[in-house]
Amino acid sequence: MKRWAALGLLAFVFAGCNGGTVDRHALKRDSEKVTSLATEGELLANDISKGASTKDFARVHAQELAGAASDFATSLAKRPTVAGIELKVRKLSRLAAKVSRELDQLHLHPTDRGAAASLKRPLLADADAASKLAK
Amino acid sequence: MKIFQVALGILAAIGGFVDIGDLVFNVSAGATFGYQLLWVVVIGVVGIIVYSEMCGRVAAISGKAVFDAVRERLGFKVGLMALVSAQVVNLMTLTAEIGGVAICLQLLSGLPYRSLIVIAGIAIAIVVWVTSFDWIERIFGYGGLCLLVFAVAAVKLDPIWSQVGHGFVPGMQTQNPTLYAYFVIGLLGAALTPYEVYFYSSGGVEEQWGPKDLGLNKANAMIGYGLGGFLSLALMIVGGSLFLVKGIEPEFLGSIALGAEVPLGQIGLLLAIVGILFAVSGAAIDTLFSGAYNLAQFLGWEWGRYRAQTGAPRFTVTWLVLLVLALGAVMTGVDPVQLTEFAVIFSAVALPLTYIPILLVANDRSYMREYVNGRLANTLGLIYLLVIVVVALAAVPLLVLTNVGQG
Numbered sequence: 001m002k003r004w005a006a007l008g009l010l011a012f013v014f015a016g017c018n019g020g021t022v023d024r025h026a027l028k029r030d031s032e033k034v035t036s037l038a039t040e041g042e043l044l045a046n047d048i049s050k051g052a053s054t055k056d057f058a059r060v061h062a063q064e065l066a067g068a069a070s071d072f073a074t075s076l077a078k079r080p081t082v083a084g085i086e087l088k089v090r091k092l093s094r095l096a097a098k099v100s101r102e103l104d105q106l107h108l109h110p111t112d113r114g115a116a117a118s119l120k121r122p123l124l125a126d127a128d129a130a131s132k133l134a135k
Numbered sequence: 136m137k138i139f140q141v142a143l144g145i146l147a148a149i150g151g152f153v154d155i156g157d158l159v160f161n162v163s164a165g166a167t168f169g170y171q172l173l174w175v176v177v178i179g180v181v182g183i184i185v186y187s188e189m190c191g192r193v194a195a196i197s198g199k200a201v202f203d204a205v206r207e208r209l210g211f212k213v214g215l216m217a218l219v220s221a222q223v224v225n226l227m228t229l230t231a232e233i234g235g236v237a238i239c240l241q242l243l244s245g246l247p248y249r250s251l252i253v254i255a256g257i258a259i260a261i262v263v264w265v266t267s268f269d270w271i272e273r274i275f276g277y278g279g280l281c282l283l284v285f286a287v288a289a290v291k292l293d294p295i296w297s298q299v300g301h302g303f304v305p306g307m308q309t310q311n312p313t314l315y316a317y318f319v320i321g322l323l324g325a326a327l328t329p330y331e332v333y334f335y336s337s338g339g340v341e342e343q344w345g346p347k348d349l350g351l352n353k354a355n356a357m358i359g360y361g362l363g364g365f366l367s368l369a370l371m372i373v374g375g376s377l378f379l380v381k382g383i384e385p386e387f388l389g390s391i392a393l394g395a396e397v398p399l400g401q402i403g404l405l406l407a408i409v410g411i412l413f414a415v416s417g418a419a420i421d422t423l424f425s426g427a428y429n430l431a432q433f434l435g436w437e438w439g440r441y442r443a444q445t446g447a448p449r450f451t452v453t454w455l456v457l458l459v460l461a462l463g464a465v466m467t468g469v470d471p472v473q474l475t476e477f478a479v480i481f482s483a484v485a486l487p488l489t490y491i492p493i494l495l496v497a498n499d500r501s502y503m504r505e506y507v508n509g510r511l512a513n514t515l516g517l518i519y520l521l522v523i524v525v526v527a528l529a530a531v532p533l534l535v536l537t538n539v540g541q542g
Contacts, residue, residue, distance in 0.1 A: 029541060036384040043381065043397055052400040056245035057408070061389035068386070131382065 022081040022089050030072060031092055031134035037069045038099045038127035045106055045123060048116035058110035066103035073097035092133050099126050145276035145359045153282055153366050154228070154418035155235035155388065156475030157325045158411060161367045162385050162394060163540070164318045165374020168309060170294070170302030173368055175319050177303060179326025180364030182519040184356045186490055189497045189512060190332050191352035194339035197502045201336045201493060202432035208492040217488035218433050222426055224485060225330055227478035229422040229461040233259070234471025235415035238388045242408050249466065256462040259419055263454065268341045268440040275417030276359075281410030284395050284403055286369040291398035292376035299372060317533040317540050321476070323526050324483030326364075327519075332489060333425040337432070341441050346506065370394075386472065423461075427454035476539060483530035486523040494520060 022030070044062060047053040076093035102119050109115045153161075164172045190201055199207075202221075206214045236255040241248050262271065309315050335355075344352065373394040378385050385391060388411060395407035424440065431438030431450045438450040445451075465471065494516045497508045508516065534540075 032382070033384065035382055039381050040383045040385075040390060040393065043383070043393060047393075047396055047400075050400075052404075053396060054401055054404060057242050057389065057392065057396075057404060059245055060242050061387065061393065064387050064389055127382070 020079070022076070022079050022085065024082070024085060027081075027085055027089055027092070028134045030076060031130050034069065034072055034092060034096045034099060034130040035127045035134065037065050037072075037096075037103070038123045038130060041065050041099065041103045041106065042120050042123040042127065045116040045119045048106065048110065049113045049120065051113060053110075055110045059107055062103050062106035062110065066100045066107055069096045069100035069103060073100055088133050092130065095126055095130050095133070099123065099130075102126070145272075145279070145355075145362060153279070153363060153370070153414045154475065155231050155411075155415050155471055156228075156479045157367065158370060158388065158391050158414070159385065159472050160318075160321055160325055160476065160479065161370040162374040162378065162391050164322060165371035165376075166378035166383060166385055167374075168315060168318065169375040169379050170299045170372065171306065171308065171315075172318055172322060173299065173302035173371060174305045175322040176326065176364055176367045176371065178522070179323050180360055180367075181515070182323070182327050182522065183331060184360045185512065185515045185519055186327070186332055186493055187335050187356040187360060188353055189508065189516065190336035190493045191339045191344070191356060192349060192506055193493065193496050193503065194336045195344035195348050195352055196346060196504065196506045197496070198340060199496070199502070200340050200428060200432055201333050201489065202429045204492040204496040205488070206433050208495050209488070213488070214433065217485065218429060220481075220485040220488065221329060221333070221429050224478050224482040225422050225426040225429070226457060226461060226464070227474055227481070228328075228330060229419055229426065229457060230464040230469065231471040231475035231478060232415045232419035232422060233461050234465045234469070234474070235388060236412065236419060237465070238471065239408055239412035239415065242389055242392060243405075243412070252462065252465050255416075255419075256458060259416065259423070260455070260458055263420060263423065263440075268338070271420060271440075272338070275413050275420060278413030279410055279417055280362075281406045282366050282414055283369075284399065284406035284410060285366060285373055288395045288398045288403060288407075289369045289372040289376065292373060294372055294376040299375075302375075313533065314537050314540065316529065317537040320483060320526050320529050320533055321479055321540070322367075323522065324486070324530060325479045326367075327486060327490075327523065327526070328479065328482050329485060329489040330422050330425040330482075332493065333428055334421045336493075337424065337428040337438075341439055343441070349506070388472065423454050423457055426457045427451075473539075477534075480530045480534045483526045486527050487520070490520060490523050 041062070044053065044058060048058050073093050073096035076089050076096060079089070081089045102123055105115060105119060193204065194200055202218065205217050209217060233252065233255050236259070237248055237251040240246070240251045240255060266274070307315055339352065370391070374385065377394055377397060383390070385394070392404055392407045392411065396404035427450050428438060430453050431447070436449045437447040439447055496502055498513065500507050
């Protein structure tokens with residue numbers, strides 16, 4: 001009995017980590033996460049544009065951030081939603097995909113200061129758009 | 136040269152206080168609640184100083200480390216339970232730290248993560264095999280001091296110091312008290328994480344401490360863990376000054392390094408990554424040794440790095456097996472940061488089984504003679520035991536209620 005209770009507990013924990021129906025609370029959390037990834041990407045882009053980062057750090061960290069944004073894009077594109085928020089969820093998915101593509105540019109061109117400077121504004125705009133979806 | 140003698144405390148603290156989980160946990164706490172949780176770090180630091188001093192004193196006077204006491208005081212059955220829980224948490228933490236070493240190497244070199252896991256594992260094995268205990272302490276303890284760059288970053292980020300000051304006074308200004316409680320429990324669990332005292336007390340025996348070293352024990356506990364706490368505070372202030380303001384939830388080791396890069400540029404970034412590399416490598420060695428110490432002490436085997444490998448063969452085989460198991464686990468692709476968060480919370484559950492025997496032995500005159508706990512040590516020890524029990528009871532429910540701190 002105790003073993004089943006423990007398994008149930010773990011299932012509950014992990015169910016909350018990933019998948020399942022997107023409700024308003026989950027939409028808010030995921031919007032905040034996408035906002036965070038885009039803002040962090042903008043910070044990194046800013047440092048690259050000033051020559052304040054290193055090639056390997058910029059390449060690896062941009063890839064980490066891009067991967068996380070891509071995971072959100074994939075997951076939010078297909079997860080079921082509660083009534084009334086599906087459009088917002090799919091919009092957030094597209095936004096996460098865009099953030100992922102922009103971060104991929106940083107990953108591919110970690111020393112290109114011009115490219116990094118040109119990505120700052122779109123990443124900030126994405127962060128702003130994602131934060132609006134959280135409200 | 137006296138300063139070099141506190142290397143054990145510094146390694147135990149750098150490895151225990153600012154391992155991969157603490158780095159992310161402290162910065163996340165700052166990014167989520169600003170400076171509101173600084174007081175928890177202070178409480179955690181005092182607690183670990185109290186118990187480390189106690190178990191260091193026990194080691195110096197009786198020559199016994201923590202798991203000797205666990206076996207003697209808790210009996211075989213309960214002692215075995217403590218051993219199993221300690222080993223599971225040790226292995227989880229070791230896995231996470233090896234992953235952390237590989238991530239740092241990747242941030243420095245850009246090489247593939249999986250290859251770096253293997254390189255990290257081999258490097259740790261070679262260092263542990265060929266390097267004396269003293270030099271392991273010095274290399275990783277003092278190398279980890281590069282993390283002081285976060286103190287400079289915290290100042291450079293120009294926080295509102297009056298708000299920082301308020302953070303040292305317990306209080307809760309949040310709409311999410313459950314998440315706040317989760318961070319309190321997590322920070323306390325991370326500060327009091329059991330492998331720190333396993334390593335510290337066994338290290339005292341390794342260094343063959345005696346009654347004349349009690350002053351050194353106090354200095355190690357206070358300077359080492361005080362420094363670890365200082366670094367934790369700096370990390371939290373960086374989290375509050377940079378990430379909270381920007382709305383960033385730092386979830387990667389790279390995010391932590393970015394916290395030094397933004398205010399200090401490339402030099403800050405490099406010092407941060409090197410400091411993290413030494414800290415997580417030190418933590419990997421702490422946990423690797425702790426796992427071997429615990430098993431050897433519980434089963435009454437010969438143990439100790441001060442002996443030749445052949446002088447304590449089962450101890451040597453144990454740490455080699457633990458290293459291979461952890462390497463296998465990290466190669467499955469498990470996220471080191473998430474894993475260590477689970478390890479911190481689960482280790483909180485096992486805290487009483489570690490700390491109760493220490494308190495009992497430190498009060499036993501047949502072991503400790505005139506060096507038994509005084510009134511202050513007992514009062515603080517009992518207060519912290521209460522804190523530890525609350526942390527142990529609340530850890531898993533809060534983990535579930537907050538969806539692993541996701542709110």
